Amino acid sequence: MITRLVLENWRSHERSEFEFAKGTNVLIGSMGSGKTSAMDAICFALFGTFPLLQSKKIKLDDMIMNKPTQKNQARVVLEMTVGEQNYKIKRTVTLGKGANVNELWKNDTLIESPQNVRTTEKICEILKIDYDLFSRAVYAEQNNIEYFLEIPKSQRKQRIDELLRISKFENARKNLASLISRIDDRVKDATSLAESESAINDIPSIERELSQKLGKHSELKEKIAKAALEKQSAQNEYGKIYSKKQRHDELNSIAERTSGTQTSLAKRVAEYGSVTEDEATAKRKITGLTLLKNEMKTKQAEKDKLETSAKEARGGIIENEKNIREYGEKISKIFIPENAEKMKEDAERQLDAITSEIENLKAKYTYLDEQKKELFDHVKLDELERCPTCETDLTPERKTHVIETRLKKQKEIEDEQTKVKHVGKEMENEKKKAKEMLEKIRESLAKADEKKWLTDAKRKAESALIESSEVLKNAETKLKGLKIDRLIDDVIEELRKYERITEYCLAKKQLEETEKAITAATSEIKALGYDESAERAMYERLKQHETSYALLEQESAGIADLIEEKKKRLNELLDIKK
Template identity: 30%
Template structure:
C-alpha cells in the first residue's frame, strides 16, 4: 500500500505532501491544477519514469519548476508487512541534468542510484515499469480505451497489455533469422561441388609430387653452384695479382719515359749557360738599392702632392673671398645710391613729427566739431513751435525771428558736418603718410647698419688679389717639381724592372740546374724498378680465360637455380590455392549441413511460438474473463447481464455480455454499462497481472461518461472497488465523484494566470 507522496519543485507543486489510505483515494481539481503531475510524480518515484517522459513528449528537465534547480520526490509504501521509503532528486545546472535516488527500509538505506533503486523496487513489488503501466496505471481519459478503438489496433494494444506482443516480435525475428539461415545454407550448398572437390584433390596430389621433385633438383643445383663459386675465387686472385703487376710495370715505364724527356728538356735549356749564386746575390743587392731610392722618391712625391693640395685649397678659399669682396663692392655702390634716395634721417624724423602733429590736430578738430554739432542740434531742438521766448535771454521771440534762428542753426550744422566729413577723410590719409615715413626711416636705418660691413669687405679686395697671385705662383712651382720627380721615378722603375727580370731569370736557371740532378736520379730509379717487376702477358691471358669459363658455368647454374625457385614458388602457390579451395568446399559442406539443421530448428521454433502465443492468449482471456465474472456482480447492480467475457481471435479482442445468449457489448450496452465493464476490466487486469500489489490508478475515468454513468462509477469506487482492489487512486475534475466514503480526498487548485503553485485542500 502507498502511504504518502511528497513533491517539491515538481512541475506546479512547490511543496505538496499527500497521505493515502487503504481503499479509494480521490484527487479532484480543474484542468492544469497539477493532478496528473501528482500521478506522474508517483510513477517517477517508483520507477524513475512516467508515460509522457518514456514517450519523450517531455524531458526530465521540464518537470523541475521554473526558476528552481532541484526537484524532490518522496514516496512511502508498505509491502509484505515492511515499510519502505523512496527519495529521488533531479538537479539542473546550466544545460546539465543529473539524478539521484535512494531506497530506505525504515531508516536503513537499501539501495542508491537511479537504476539500482528502480531494480530493487521492481523486485520488491514483483512488477516492473512496463507491467505497472499496463496493469495498474490508466493514463488520462483512458479507462474505456479498449472499448472505443478499432479492432486491428485493439488486437495490438491488448496483446501489448497482456505481454503477448513479445511473441509477435520474437516470431518476426525468427522469420527474419530463418530467411537469413536459408539464404546462407543455399549459398554454402552452391559452393560445394563433389566433382570439383575430387578434381581439386587429384590436382593437389599431382602438384605436391611435382613440388617435391623441384625441391630435390634445387638442392642438387645449389650444391653445384657452391662448388663452382669455390673454384672461381683462386682464378680471381691470380688475375687480380697479374693485372696489378702489369699496372705497376706500365707505371714504372711511363715514369722513366717522362723523366728522360724532362731531362733532355732541362739539358737543352741550360746549354751554354752557367748560373751562379754570386751573380744572383749581386742582382739582389742592386734590387734592394733601387727599392730604397724608389721609396725615397715616392716619399718626396707624396710631400709635394700634400703641399700642392694645401695650396690649391688655400687658393680656392682666397678665390671665394675675392668673389665675395667684389660682390660686396658692387652691393656697397647700390646701397649708397638707395640711401641717397631717402635723404638724411633727421629730415625723415622731422617730417614724421609734423605728420604726427597734423594727425593730433585733425583728431582734435574732428572731436571739437562733433561736439559743436551736438550742441547746435540740441539748441535747435529747444526752439519748440509753441515756444515764444528766447531760451537764452528769455526775451520775446516773434515767429519770424524764431524761424530765422532755426535756419541759421541748420546752416551752421550743415557747415560743421561738411567740415567734420573732410576731417574724417584726411585722418586716414595722414595716418598712411605717417606709416610710410616710419617704414622709410626703419629701412634707412637698416641700410646704414649694413654699410660698415660692406665697406670693410670692399676694402680687402686689393689684398686678396695679391694673395691669389702669390698662391698661383707657389702652386705652379710645386707642380713643376712634382713632374720632375715623377720622371725620375719612371726611369728608376724601368731600371728596377730590368734588374728584377735578370734576377728571376738567374733564379730560374739555378732551380732548373737542381731539377736536372733530381731528374737524373729519378730516371735511374725508374729503370731499376722496371727491371725488378716480373710480369707475363701469356700467364694473364690464361688466367683470364679460366676465370671467364668458370663464370659462364656459374651464371648458367645460377639461372637454372632461379628458374627452379620460380617454379617452386608457383607450385607452392598453386598447392596452397588448391588446399584453400578444398578446405573452403569442405567447410561449405559442413556449414550447409549445420545450417539445414538450424533451418529445421527455426521452423519448429517459429511454429512453437505461434502455438504458445495462442495458448497463452486463450489462457489469459479465460483467466481475465473468470476474474471479470467474479468482479461483475460487485460492480454491476443489475441482473439483466449475468455474465461477461473477453474473447479473442487472430484479428481482434472483443467483449460480450450474456442475457440468455452471448451478445457483443458495443451493440447492446449503455454508457453506464460500458463504464462498469471498463472498470471491471481494469480491476481484473490489476488482479490477474499484479496479484501481489493490489493497486489501481485511474486518471480522468469520467471522460465521455454521462451523469448516470458518473454516479454509477462513483458508487462503485466508494463501496465496491475496495472489496476487490486494496488501494486505488482516482484523478478527476468531476465533482460528482466526491464522497465521504473515500479513504482520502484532496482538492487541487491553482492561479494559472499568475503561474502560481498548486494548492492542496483535504476534503
C-alpha cells in the first residue's frame, strides 16, 4: 500500500506532499493542476518510467519544472508498506543527466542504489509485478482506460493471460497432455493379446457409447450455433450502446471544458461593466486614435531629440567658454622675447668659445708642467757636475749659475701655471653662467610651442562655441514651431478605453458561441438516450452469452475428443477381431 508521495520541482509541483490512507483515495483538481503528473510520478518512482516517457512522447527533462524559471533538479519520494515491511523509494532527475539518483530503503536501511535498472528490478521483486502489467492492469494512462475493450475479443483472454503470466500454465497443460498421450500409447502397445481378446467383447458396448456421444455432439452443435447467434446479437446491441457511451462521454467532456470557458468568459464580460458604444464605432475610434498616437509619438520623439540637442549645445557653450578663458589666461602668462632665437645662437656660440678657451688653458698648463719636469729630469742639482747643455765640466761658480738659472726658470713656469689656473677657474665660472643663460633661453623657446598649442586650442574652442550657439538657436527655433496639442498619455488612455470595448465585444461573442455549444452538446446528450445502468446490464448479458458459448465450445471439444478416442479404440478392436 502506498502511504506517502512527495514531489519537488516535478512538472507543476514545486513542493507537493500526498498522504494516502486505506480504502479509496481520490485526487481532485481542475485541468492542468497536476493530477496526471502525480500519477506519472508514482509510476516513475516504482519502475523508473511511465507511459508517456516509455512511448517517447515526452523527455525526462520535460518533467523538471521550467516555469516561472527553469529548475535544475526534480525529486520524487514514495513510501509504501508491503506485508510488515516499510519501503521508501527516492529518485532524482537532473537536467541533462537523467535519473542519476535511484535509492530503495527498507526500514530506514539502504538496500539498493544507485543504478536505475537494479533498483527497479528489486522493486518488481518486492511487488511481484512488472511495469508492463502495472501500466495495463493497475494504472490506466489518461484517455487510455479502454485498453482492454479495444483488444479484439478473440485475443483478449490471451493478452490478459500473458499480462498475468498464467499463459505458461496453458503451455504446460498442452505439453502434459501430449506426454500423457505418448505414455498411453506405450501402455496400449504393452497390453497383452489376452487382454485384447477380452476387450473384443466390449465392441457392442463401445458402439452404443459412440452412438450416444455422436447424438449428444450433434445436439451441442445446434446449441452452439444458437448461442453464437445470441452472442453475436448481444455484441451488436452492446456495440451500439458502447458507441452511444463513447459519444456521451465525449459530449460530457466537451460540455465540462466549455463550461469552464463559459465561466471565465462570463467573468471577463462582467469585469468590463456597462458598455454603450458598439464595436464598429470603437474600431473607427481605435483607427483614428492609433494614427494620432503614432503622430504624437513621432513629434514627441522629435521634441526629445531637439531638447537633447539643445541641452548638449548648452553644455558645449559652457564648456567652450570655460576653455577659452583658461587658454587666454595661460597664454597671457607666457612671455617670449622677440629675438629669442638669435639670443640662443649667441649663447651657444659664447658657450662654445668659453669651452674652447678652457681646453686651451688646460693644454697650456699641461705643457708648462712638462717643461718644469724637463729642468730636473736628468740630474739632481746637488749632484750636477757637467753642463747640461755643452757637457763641459762645471766650475763651482758655473754650477751655482746653472742652478740659479734653472731655479729661476722653474719659478717662472710655476708663476705662469698659477696664472693659467686662475684664468681657468674664472673661465669655468663664465661657462656655468653661459650654460644657465642658454638653458633659460631654451625654456623660453619651449614655452613658445606651448603657447602655439594653447593658441590653436583657443581658436578651436571659439569655433566650437560658434557652432554650439548655432545648434542651440536652431533647436530652440524648431521647438517653438513644434506643437503637441494633447498629452500622449491621454491619447493612450482613450485608445485603451476603446480597445477594451472591442475586447468586451469579442468576449461577448465568444460567450454566446460557448453557450450555443453547451446547449448543442446538452441537446445531443438528451437525444442519445444513453443509460449507464442499461449499458452495464447489456455488458453483463454479453458476458453471460460469451461464457455460455465458451462452455458449450469447451464441452463440445471434450465430447469430440471422446468420440475420436472411441472411434480409434473401436477400430483397434475390430482389427484385433479380424
